[in-house]
Amino acid sequence: MVWFGLESFHEMLEEDRTELCGAKSQPQTDRTAYRHGHDEGRVVLGGRKVVIRKPRVRSLAGEEMELPCWSRAKEEDPFQERILEQMLVGVSSRHPSKGPVST
DSSP: OHHHHHHHHHHHHHHHHHHHHOSTTSOOTTOSEEEEEEEEEEEEETTEEEEEEEEEEEETTSOEEOOHHHHHHHHOOTTHHHHHHHHHTTOOSSOTTOOOOOO
16 A cells, blocks of 8 residues: 555646656756756655655756755654544553553
């Protein structure tokens, strides 16, 4: 299931890159950026950090540009709130087999 999420996320990153740089191998007279290979990046998916190949984009001035989809993904941790809730009700973060602390 996580594999499908990774594939979808990679497609979204490529769509962002195409929007900024234009179609691959086609001259763009009005482009504002160009493709600059890939880099390793980490993002939270399915409650865990995964390493993916992140497309790189540079402006015509040579400055690294961040893809909009990547910016949103690295800011969000969908399980962070749930982890905090569990800690507040007494679920051990060190021993997952232990349940809530009873009083």
